[in-house]
Amino acid sequence: MLKVGLTGSIGSGKTLVSKIFEALGINVFYADSSAKALYENNEVRKEIINIFGTSILTENNKIDKKAFAEIIFNDKSALKKINSIIHPLVMGDFVKWLMNHKNDPYILHEAAILFETDLSKEFDFVVAVSAPENLRIERIMKRDSVNRETVIARIRNQWSDEEKTKLADFVILNDENELLIPQVLKINEKLLNR
Amino acid sequence: MKFNFLTFVRRNRKAKDKISKREVYVFLSCLGISIIIWGLIKFDKLYYGSIEFPIVYTNIPDNKLLINYPDSVLTLNLQSQGFDFFSDKYLSGDQAIYINIGDLKFEKVNGVYKSFLLTSQISSNISRQLSLSNKLISISPDTLSFVFESMKIKSVAVILPDLDLDYEKQYQQYGSITFKPDSVRVYGPASVIEKIDFVSTDKIELKKLKNNQELSMKIISPINNNKLRFSENEIQISIPVSKYTEGSIELPIITIDSLSEFKIKTYPDKVLVTYLVALNDFKRVNVDMFQLGVYYKSDELSANKTLKVEILHQPPFVEIVKIDPERVEYIIGKRHIIN
Numbered sequence: 349m350l351k352v353g354l355t356g357s358i359g360s361g362k363t364l365v366s367k368i369f370e371a372l373g374i375n376v377f378y379a380d381s382s383a384k385a386l387y388e389n390n391e392v393r394k395e396i397i398n399i400f401g402t403s404i405l406t407e408n409n410k411i412d413k414k415a416f417a418e419i420i421f422n423d424k425s426a427l428k429k430i431n432s433i434i435h436p437l438v439m440g441d442f443v444k445w446l447m448n449h450k451n452d453p454y455i456l457h458e459a460a461i462l463f464e465t466d467l468s469k470e471f472d473f474v475v476a477v478s479a480p481e482n483l484r485i486e487r488i489m490k491r492d493s494v495n496r497e498t499v500i501a502r503i504r505n506q507w508s509d510e511e512k513t514k515l516a517d518f519v520i521l522n523d524e525n526e527l528l529i530p531q532v533l534k535i536n537e538k539l540l541n542r
Numbered sequence: 543m544k545f546n547f548l549t550f551v552r553r554n555r556k557a558k559d560k561i562s563k564r565e566v567y568v569f570l571s572c573l574g575i576s577i578i579i580w581g582l583i584k585f586d587k588l589y590y591g592s593i594e595f596p597i598v599y600t601n602i603p604d605n606k607l608l609i610n611y612p613d614s615v616l617t618l619n620l621q622s623q624g625f626d627f628f629s630d631k632y633l634s635g636d637q638a639i640y641i642n643i644g645d646l647k648f649e650k651v652n653g654v655y656k657s658f659l660l661t662s663q664i665s666s667n668i669s670r671q672l673s674l675s676n677k678l679i680s681i682s683p684d685t686l687s688f689v690f691e692s693m694k695i696k697s698v699a700v701i702l703p704d705l706d707l708d709y710e711k712q713y714q715q716y717g718s719i720t721f722k723p724d725s726v727r728v729y730g731p732a733s734v735i736e737k738i739d740f741v742s743t744d745k746i747e748l749k750k751l752k753n754n755q756e757l758s759m760k761i762i763s764p765i766n767n768n769k770l771r772f773s774e775n776e777i778q779i780s781i782p783v784s785k786y787t788e789g790s791i792e793l794p795i796i797t798i799d800s801l802s803e804f805k806i807k808t809y810p811d812k813v814l815v816t817y818l819v820a821l822n823d824f825k826r827v828n829v830d831m832f833q834l835g836v837y838y839k840s841d842e843l844s845a846n847k848t849l850k851v852e853i854l855h856q857p858p859f860v861e862i863v864k865i866d867p868e869r870v871e872y873i874i875g876k877r878h879i880i881n
Contacts, residue, residue: 364810371807371873490790490814490866527847528809529871 350454350542351446351470355462356477357509358502359484359491361522365477366458368532375449379459383434388412395433400426421502426451435465454539463509463515472542475535476516478509480523585624590679592619595672597636601644606655607731607769610689610823616661618668625654625798641667643688650841655690694732696699697725700777703759709783710752716784716820718860724787726761734767743777755781784820788863789827791815793868796835806838808870813851816864823859831857836870847871 353421354369354376356362357540386392388410396404396411397492420427442457449455456475462468465506481503488499513519518538520531594615602608603606616639621665641664648655669678701721707715728738743759757779761772792814797806813834819827833855848869853862 367808367811368871368873371875372810382757504692527871530847 349446349450349452350472350539352454352539353462353468353471353474354456354458354477355460355468355474355512355516356522357479357484357506357512358460358486359487359499360477360479360509361487361528362458362460362477365475365522365528365532366456368529369456369536372532373538374456374536375452376456376458377442379438379442379457382438384413386434386437386441387413387416392433392437394519396430399433421498421505425506427505428509431465432463435467439467439470455542459468461506463512468515469526473517473539474515475518475520476509477520477522478513479521481509483523505532518531547651548844552826557782587624588621589624590619590621592617592682592721594618595639597686598640599643600636600640601642603644605693606690607693608653608688609691609731610687612686613683616668617768618672618678619680619682620673620674621677621679637672639671641686643789646688648690653691655692657688657690659686659688660684661686691731691733693729694735695727695729696735696738697727698738698759699725699740700743701740701745702779706745706747707751707781708749710750712785712787713752713783714786714818714820714861716782716822719779719781721777721779723774723777727762728770729772730767730770734765734770737765738763738770743779748781749782752785754783755779757781784822786818786820787824789817789819789824789860791817791827791829791832792833793832794827796833796836796854798835798854804874804876806836806872808836808849808872808875810867810870813870814864814866815859815862816866817856817862819860823857827857827860831855831860834865836872838874 354362354366356365363378366378370376387396393411396416400416404412404416404419420430438459446455452465454472457471459467462471462474468474485496485499488494488502489496492499518535520528520535522528594617597612597614598617599608599612641659643657643659645657646657648657650656661684665678665681668674668681700721702719702721705719709715726741728735728741741761741763743762746757746759748755758776759779760776761774763770763772792812793811794806795810797808815832815834817827832853835854836849836851836853838849848871850869851865851867853865856862
């Protein structure tokens with residue numbers, strides 16, 4: 349079974365591409381969803397409070413996701429710290445998930461950051477989803493109801509599209525001109541024939 | 543005593559002037575008396591002459607309309623003594639002759655009603671009206687002709703006029719433009735009435751609107767005829783105007799298919815709909831009021847790699863300005879494979 353990483357900058361359309369792969373029968377592990385679920389884990393919660401203090405909690409003693417996102421998207425060192433806690437746990441979940449899909453010809457692991465954390469080495473291939481920066485900014489502004497400056501700050505905390513596409517084995521361009529499905533079909537065919 | 547020639551001449555000239563003035567007075571007095579005597583002699587003679595009087599027609603039948611142009615002036619030929627003639631001709635002012643046409647008998651010819659009146663039959667009436675002290679010899683013309691058309695009442699629709707409305711930024715029409723009455727009764731010649739199906743007003747041009755507009759517009763007929771009368775003279779038009787704001791909502795795309803064994807999935811499966819809505823209605827908008835979908839048929843699928851997202855249902859009080867994306871990609875597969 350091939351392990352294929354699927355990555356892309358914020359707003360590039362990774363999830364949409366993943367959904368198309370799923371429609372073709374490919375199972376996808378969503379690292380971001382797994383990470384979000386981990387924030388509800390008591391051990392993880394304790395570690396986060398240790399680093400960021402109780403100001404990160406809501407009145408119900410839950411992690412304030414909005415405030416938390418604000419911190420990690422604007423502070424590279426904070427992001428690095430949280431990644432060091434979360435990513436090993438996410439990879440642990442991924443390994444467990446893989447056990448249920450060991451007979452698949454290939455699986456996808458969707459994550460916003462693969463190259464940045466060196467996780468790309470864990471995969472046989474990496475597919476990068478790329479989109480023009482302006483388009484990504486517009487998408488995030490609409491999706492998350494945030495202003496342009498906030499989106500740009502988040503983008504600056506990640507690797508650029510150029511860096512990611514340079515290192516990726518396959519690139520899917522999601523610029524609203526190129527059709528996505530033919531690009532996905534082409535990659536799917538190549539991966540199935542490996 | 544010394545003779546002074548100059549003094550002698552001056553004295554003689556003054557004496558002559560006094561004589562000359564006296565003679566002029568006598569002459570003028572005689573002339574005046576002569577004229578008066580001449581005038582009295584002249585006024586005492588019999589004269590023949592004509593005097594013109596304007597006509598005013600009265601008691602025009604309510605259900606009929608005069609469509610020809612009968613004579614508007616009667617010429618009376620008179621015989622009288624000079625003084626009477628003079629007073630009738632020059633001292634009667636703008637006195638008019640009133641002619642009652644309410645009792646005329648009509649004959650229907652080719653859809654119109656014709657009648658006539660012999661002026662000799664109304665000569666005594668005219669003499670009475672004018673208090674003529676003269677002898678009325680004859681009247682010209684001898685016959686007054688009348689052509690009437692029957693009047694008709696019809697109810698016709700009122701339609702909105704052409705509108706050229708321009709709004710301030712962020713302002714738009716809010717709901718329907720209403721007007722009242724929606725119909726009026728038109729009264730006029732039958733031949734004209736039959737051609738009228740509706741009435742309206744002049745074109746309305748309003749710029750930079752930002753408030754509700756209540757207008758009173760004069761009714762105009764599509765046929766120009768000064769005999770037409772309307773039951774209402776004006777139409778009240780209400781143009782509701784409200785401030786609008788932009789909202790956006792993410793909506794799932796539903797698929798309307800004709801292929802029972804296949805299922806289609808669109809990518810993305812949601813679209814962002816941007817709409818304009820009046821501030822008053824902003825809080826009323828919710829997801830359940832919209833429905834967007836894609837239609838697909840087997841023959842279209844091979845031709846199109848994307849499907850257009852159609853608005854299947856939307857609240858009447860919003861205007862959808864953008865669907866993002868407008869077209870979506872799709873995968874078609876057997877129902878048991880595609881979830």
